Amino acid sequence: MTQTGIPFVFMRGGTSRGPYFNRADLPADLDTLAEVLIAAVGSGHPLNIDGIGGGAAVTTKVAMLSRSEDDWADIDYFFAQVSVEDKLVDFKPTCGNILSGVGPAAIEMGLISPTGDSTDIKIRAVNTGAQVEATVATPGGHLTYEGDTAIASVPGTAAPVALKFMGVVGSATGQLLPTGNLRDTFDGIEVTCMDVAMPVVIARAEDFGLTGHESAEDLDANPDFFARMEAIRLQAGAAMGMGEVTKSVTPKFAFLAPAQNGGTIATRYFMPWKTHPSMAVTGAQCIASCALTPGSVSDGMLDRPSDSPANVVLEHASGTIEVLVDFTANNGFDLNAAGLVRTARKLADGQVYVPATIWSGHPDA
Missing domain, CATH: 3.10.310.10 (Diaminopimelate Epimerase; Chain A, domain 1)
Incomplete structure (x- = not known):
C-alpha cells in the first residue's frame, strides 16, 4: 500500500x-x-x-x-x-x-x-x-x-x-491586556493589545493613512502597509509575552475606523499576512471587546454601549457580523460571555x- x-x-x-x-x-x-x-x-x-x-x-x-x-x-x-x-x-x-x-x-x-x-x-x-x-x-x-x-x-x-x-479572556496569554496597558506604541503607531478568544493587536486605520473602509483586495495590494503592520505585530507579540512570532499566525492584527453603514464600528482583520475576506469569529470577539473598553484605541470612533448585553455590529470587508457581548464595566471591562450565530x-x-x-x-x- x-x-x-x-x-x-x-x-x-x-x-x-x-x-x-x-x-x-x-x-x-x-x-x-x-x-x-x-x-x-x-x-x-x-x-x-x-x-x-x-x-x-x-x-x-x-x-x-x-x-x-x-x-x-x-x-x-x-x-x-x-x-x-x-x-x-x-x-x-x-x-x-x-x-x-x-x-x-x-x-x-x-x-x-x-x-x-x-x-x-x-x-x-x-x-x-x-x-x-x-x-x-x-x-x-x-x-x-x-x-x-x-x-x-x-x-x-x-x-x-x-x-x-x-x-x-486571556485565552493565549492569560490576561485581557497582555502588556498590562490599554495602549502601547510601536514604531510610532498606537495600539491596544488584547486577548479575548484570540490575541489581537488593534490599531486605528487613520494612523496608517487609511480610511478603514478599503477592500481586502486593495489592502492586499499595499505591501508598504503590510511591512509596517508586520514590524509592529512582531514587537507587540514579544511585548505580549508570546515570544518570537515570525512564523506564528498569532497575534493577529486589526484596525478600526468609524462605521459607515449603521454598524457599531468598522474593522479590517488580518490573518496576519493577508486581509481576511470577511471576519474571524474569534477575532470578532476581541475587536468587539476592544470597542467596548474605555481607554482603548476605539475611543472616539463609536457611541459606546453602556448596557449589557450589548449587540456590537462590526462592519468588515464583505458585510457585517454581530457579537452579543455580556460584560461588566464597573472598573474597565470584564467579559462574561460572547454569542454569535453562524452556519x-x-x-x-x-x-x-x-x-x-x-x-x-x-x-x-
Missing part, C-alpha cells in the same frame, strides 16, 4: 472550510501529525494542487474531534492552521468559524447523538481551553443544514448554529490519502 487513507468529513464552517477528522484516526505525535496535515491539505503550492486545500488561509484549516474527558465538555476540538505555501502547521490558535461546524461534524461522526429539535453541545477548544456551547438544529432528532440564516460572505441561507463563548454545511465525506512514507496509519505513531 503506497498511500494511507484517513476518514474525514469536509465541512464549511462559517466563512472557512476544511477537513474534520476524528482525532483517533490521526497520529498522536504532533510532528508526524503536522506532516500528515501538510500532505492532506497540499501545503507547499499556491493552489494546494496536491491536496484538498483551497489556496487561501480560510480554506487550509483542520478540525480534529474527540469525545471529551473534561467534566464540563462533550467534545474536544483541536484546531490546526495549515499554511498555504510554507509547509507549516500552527497548533497555537483556534478558529471560531471552523468551530461552527464542530457540532454538526460531531453528529456526522457519531460522537454525539441528537437530543430533540435542537441539540446543545458543549465544546472545549483544546488549543486555548475556551468553553463554547453550540446549539445545532436537529428537527425531529435529525441533523439538518437547511434554514433561513444568512451570514456575510456565504451565498444563500442555511440552518443556524448558535455559539456561546465562555472562558475566552455550517457538510460538503463531502470519505477518505483523504497521504503517502504511506509520511504515515503508515498506525494511530500510536
Whole structure:
C-alpha cells in the first residue's frame, strides 16, 4: 500500500472550510501529525494542487474531534492552521468559524447523538481551553443544514448554529491586556493589545493613512502597509509575552475606523499576512471587546454601549457580523460571555490519502 487513507468529513464552517477528522484516526505525535496535515491539505503550492486545500488561509484549516474527558465538555476540538505555501502547521490558535461546524461534524461522526429539535453541545477548544456551547438544529432528532440564516460572505441561507463563548479572556496569554496597558506604541503607531478568544493587536486605520473602509483586495495590494503592520505585530507579540512570532499566525492584527453603514464600528482583520475576506469569529470577539473598553484605541470612533448585553455590529470587508457581548464595566471591562450565530454545511465525506512514507496509519505513531 503506497498511500494511507484517513476518514474525514469536509465541512464549511462559517466563512472557512476544511477537513474534520476524528482525532483517533490521526497520529498522536504532533510532528508526524503536522506532516500528515501538510500532505492532506497540499501545503507547499499556491493552489494546494496536491491536496484538498483551497489556496487561501480560510480554506487550509483542520478540525480534529474527540469525545471529551473534561467534566464540563462533550467534545474536544483541536484546531490546526495549515499554511498555504510554507509547509507549516500552527497548533497555537483556534478558529471560531471552523468551530461552527464542530457540532454538526460531531453528529456526522457519531460522537454525539441528537437530543430533540435542537441539540446543545458543549465544546472545549483544546488549543486555548475556551468553553463554547453550540446549539445545532436537529428537527425531529435529525441533523439538518437547511434554514433561513444568512451570514456575510456565504451565498444563500442555511440552518443556524448558535455559539456561546465562555472562558475566552486571556485565552493565549492569560490576561485581557497582555502588556498590562490599554495602549502601547510601536514604531510610532498606537495600539491596544488584547486577548479575548484570540490575541489581537488593534490599531486605528487613520494612523496608517487609511480610511478603514478599503477592500481586502486593495489592502492586499499595499505591501508598504503590510511591512509596517508586520514590524509592529512582531514587537507587540514579544511585548505580549508570546515570544518570537515570525512564523506564528498569532497575534493577529486589526484596525478600526468609524462605521459607515449603521454598524457599531468598522474593522479590517488580518490573518496576519493577508486581509481576511470577511471576519474571524474569534477575532470578532476581541475587536468587539476592544470597542467596548474605555481607554482603548476605539475611543472616539463609536457611541459606546453602556448596557449589557450589548449587540456590537462590526462592519468588515464583505458585510457585517454581530457579537452579543455580556460584560461588566464597573472598573474597565470584564467579559462574561460572547454569542454569535453562524452556519455550517457538510460538503463531502470519505477518505483523504497521504503517502504511506509520511504515515503508515498506525494511530500510536
